Amino acid sequence: MANDLERVRIDISRYEDRCAKLENVLLSPELRPELREKLETQLNLLLGNLVEFRKKENLKEAQELQDRSAAAAAAGPGPASLGAGDAAAGLGSHSAAAAAAVACPGPETVAAPGLGTAAAPGSGTAAISAPFSSADATARFLRSIMLPTAAPGASELRQLFQNLLKHKDNQPVKLPVHAWVYDVVGLADGSMLDLLEPEAQSQAWALSVLVSSALHPSAQLHDDLGDELSVAGRVDELFGRVLSLMARYMGGGPLKRKRNCTEQSLTAHLKRPNFMVLLRNALLFKGEDKPASGTLGSAKEDLLTKVQGWSSAYHGQIEYLLCYACAGDKFELLYLLRDDDTKLYHLLSSDTYTPRGKITVIQAAILVYGIISQQQHQLPADAQLMNSLPRGYGSVLLQPHSVVKTMEWTRHLNQGGMQLDDLQQLYTAVRGSSYVIHASEGPAVMRGSYRVTLEPRGQPLQDSWCPDSSEELALAIRCILMGVQAIHAAHFGHTDLRWPNIIKLTRGAFRVIDLELAVPLDSLQRHRKEDVDMPAVWEGGAALVDGRFTAASDLYLVGRMLQRMLSKMPPWDPALEGARQLAEGLVSKAFSMEQALQHVWLRLPLGELRTTVLGVV
Incomplete structure (x- = not known):
């Protein structure tokens, strides 16, 4: 009997593993409808078999305990009589009534062939479950x-x-369970019957398999x-x-x-x-x-x-x-x-x-x-927190808390990209800034592929993004300027400041990302290879100063970002007048970084959020 019981348990474990694997496959949103239907049918059959094996297990366990009790009775009091106590202990209780019910079914119960112990009419004991073939x-x-x-x-x-x-x-x-489990649990602790019901009452067979498995003695x-x-x-x-x-x-x-x-x-x-x-x-x-x-x-x-x-x-x-x-x-x-x-x-x-x-x-x-x-x-409508997305000549793996960025290194260099040692120096330099993306691993180049793991994971602002208010726009521009200031402190210019290269975090905080196209400040850009187009964001060189990329060049790009955003907002809003003045000063290269950060529009009170995040007084 023990060997038979062990074989049944092996079958149960095998079916449970198969069901779990199918469940995980069915959770995929990419699954084709026709394949999903076939897999669901297969899963239902497996669950039906699992229910039957559970019933066999119940029957064989009850029979085994009954045999042990009979042997104990024949041998007299002794250690052999511990079998019933084991069953009760498995329920977290030492109820003698529960043990006796499992080990020695009384005359009021009859064995249902192939199903386990069933209740005789009027016995008050819950009847055995209906077959899984029922709906x-x-x-x-x-x-x-x-x-x-x-x-x-x-x-x-x-x-x-x-x-x-x-x-x-x-x-x-009341959660459904197999009738045998319902009886044993109830005898061990009658108050548990307020939380359970025999599965036949709701016919929630699949849920019953799960709950019964958890409560099995x-x-x-x-x-x-x-x-x-x-x-x-x-x-x-x-x-x-x-x-x-x-x-x-x-x-x-x-x-x-x-x-x-x-x-x-x-x-x-x-x-x-x-x-x-x-x-x-x-x-x-x-x-x-x-x-x-x-x-x-x-x-x-x-x-x-x-x-x-x-x-x-x-x-x-x-x-x-x-x-x-x-x-x-x-x-x-x-x-x-x-x-x-x-x-x-x-x-x-x-x-x-x-x-x-x-x-x-x-x-x-x-x-x-x-x-x-x-x-x-x-969640944001375009949330994709665990997918690999193509990007230019590389890809971005978006994880819950970080981003893994990879790209073809040779192609990056041919497109005027930054050298690896400069990139490593820049990412190290901005690590202490709360306004620039951080590298938690890398950057490094292995087998011709550039890879860097970036944190935190935020929501990139697409060109279609529009702030909720002039206050949020001011907060975003201030964060961007603070991030650019950190990059300039490392003697580099970002060169590619656009709204898609800004991420939004919680509490209205923003960070500058995509540092791979940075260049040393004041570097001459007229020498760029003929087959390498000047970045469109430079607007035909308007961002440069005498052919060089300077601190004023990045500020020009921030000014153009601000102007494009203002074009989407109500032109009659008086709260935006200061924003227009700031944008004009940045685009005309009349403002330094210090002057921009001290501009009255950015210094206006932005509420508790701004005070909390930026520490602005």
Whole structure:
């Protein structure tokens, strides 16, 4: 019997792996409709087989415990009678009633061939599940749950997670489980029946497989939570698989779960796998796992270190990042504010060992999905935070917190690009500026390819960008001038100042990017090769001073940026009169950098935002 049970468990593990792989494939937004339909059919068949194997496992475990109990009774009191206690202990309880129910089914129950223990009529014991071939109502069940219809504010989060989930008819949500699991869990702790129901009531078979697997009496007996990967695996079972199930049945967007350290991600350089969830390729959920030997405090400290850069990536109107920390069986759900990345805020605590703790985590996962599926609507329309984009004669890999820029080095040099040692010197020089992009790795050239990893990840401003107000425009121009000032302090000129070469961060901060075309200040540009066109932004050489690229040349480019932006804004707005005067002074090369930064339009009070970000008085 033991060998039969082990074979069934091997089959279950194999089917679970296949289901997980198919789930991840189905989350791809690029999947062709006809292929998606075939894969969904295949997944449903696999889930059906998985349910049947779970039923076989239940039957064989019950039979094995019954055989052990009979052997114990024949041998008299002794160690052999511990089998029932093992089952109860697997539920986090030492309930003798639960143990007896598993080990010694009473006369009121009968064995249903191929299905497990079924209830006799009128026995009061939940009947065994209907076959998986019945219509799966998981989608209907999940859609009946009352979830946010818009992203809640940070001030609403704690109240949301303190309340139990409810259906839209205001009835509490009871998660479906296999009837056998329902009986055993209920006998161990009768109050758990307020949180569960036999799967036959809702016919949410797919969700029932997931919840039953988590609550199975032997589930935690196979884990060694002294191992970090086991902790990660348990959280995946309770949290990750719920998110995947929600994404597949709710259709809230192309969710991606990642734990693979070798994937292109912000955690690729770490030794340990970390949990993260992306929607529309934006990082909206993050986790940190520690073994039982670690503390929840240390897990939260590591988590905070890894998510602090999140706010530097432009996520539109998203106000917070949901996240978790887990050490052994201690689990805590938290969030990080976009405008304060110095601390994590508590939402709920639970454990991943007891059935009640597991249900708390599963319900939290359902609510988390409901929130992040609404947060995706707050992302910028053109958010592409994890894609490789072609750019000129190179490419840009956009990651959640950074950008990896590559290009053909020889072609870069032939186009008048900067030498590598000069680029390294420039990136080093501007590292202390809050107004210029930073190089976290590189720049370097290997096998003919230039590569540099840049931080922070912001939102590039396209030519179509228009500020919300004259105050925001003034803030942007001041940030640009401060960035150019840092470049000039290193004795280089940017040469390619355009709105697409500016990124917007949180709190209205802006940074100058794309330093690869910089040149030494006051360098003669008439000697450029005949086959190399003068940059269009120089406007036929109008930006140059006696054929040289000077500090005034960059200021000319900033003035033209300002003039182009003013052409999109109401000409009668008196708040913009100072902006027009500044633009004319820059384009005419009448203003130095110091004069520009002291211009009255940039010195006007811009509100609390400007004071906070720039320290302007």
